[in-house]
Amino acid sequence: MDSIQYITKLDHLAKILQPGIFVLAISLFVLELVLLLLRKQKLNHKGGVVSLTSGVFVFGLEAVADFMFYLAICYWLYQYRIFNLGFAWYTWLLCFLLYDFLFYTSHRLQHRVRLLWCFHSVHHTSVEMRLTSAVRGSVFDFIYNPPFFVWMCILGIHPLMFIIVRTLSRVWGILTHIHETLVGHLPRLNKVLITPDVHRVHHGKNALYIDKNYAEILSVWDRLLGTYREYTEPPVYGILKPVDPNSFTSIQFSPWRDLYTDVKCTPNLTAKLKVIFMPPEYTAEH
Secondary structure (H helix, E strand, O other): OOHHHHHHHHHHHHHHHHHHHHHHHHHHHHHHHHHHHHOOOOOOHHHHHHHHHHHHHHHHHHHHHHHHHHHHHHHHHHHOOOOOOOOOHHHHHHHHHHHHHHHHHHHHHHHHOHHHHHHHHHHHHOOOOOHHHHHOOOOOHHHHOHHHOHHHHHHOOOHHHHHHHHHHHHHHHHHOOOOOOOOOOOHHHHOOEOOHHHHHHHHEOOOOOOOOOOOOOEOHHHHHOOOOOOOOOOOOEOOOOOOOOOOHHHHHHHHHHHHHHHHHOOOOHHHHHHHHHOOOOOOOOO
8 A cells, every 4th residue: 555545544534533532422421421320429410511511612622723723734844854754553653652751741741830730720620530521621722732742743743643643542531531430440550551540640639649640541651750649549639729610611711810810919020920830839929
């Protein structure tokens, strides 16, 4: 098969996968809900609706942004690629490993830079862990998230390869949010993968869980870089700063309002920049 035929097939696969993930996600949401209701599990239905509403904006706006300019940027960068990596199996493996490491890096920055935390904190406002929590995100995610990854194409990763790997990785990312009564502890898999068990730690606001387990699929990044934590106590979900988890406007806009207030009350430019770019817990001296 020549490269043109291969690219045509990849393009067809990408066009199936991208809408397919929405169908799969909705199916999984419904299935999980049915199973939890049959088990008479107490659920935060208002929070679930807020998560789904956020998800519609997150993925809808990202799809528009991809169509409008991010895919064009990927193809433009690919024209000036440094290496001709082609489509061999090892290129797919490289693409996956690079994407997963970049996810870890971007995710860690989202927790340690106040400006980025304003985006990402929305995802952590859910006070329960179930599949709908996976799509609770900022309506502004499309602004800052893709730039972390699009430059992969200049290395020689074809844009379609990047899209397919990103889409499939997100399926795993959704599954890691499944309710603990449906998938419990998986100690053997934890050694290699970010399982639901490991990701619950990441969502806990317990002191020993804060800023741990950033990766999406491979737990090796957290282990190598000192951010891995095993599940040792039940997580308390949510964020440290009070916010109404059942209010769409509160979870989406209160981080920005708080940042604006803190910057406004800070006296000089250097201090203001520190408020914006230091970790969320940083407090400027007024």
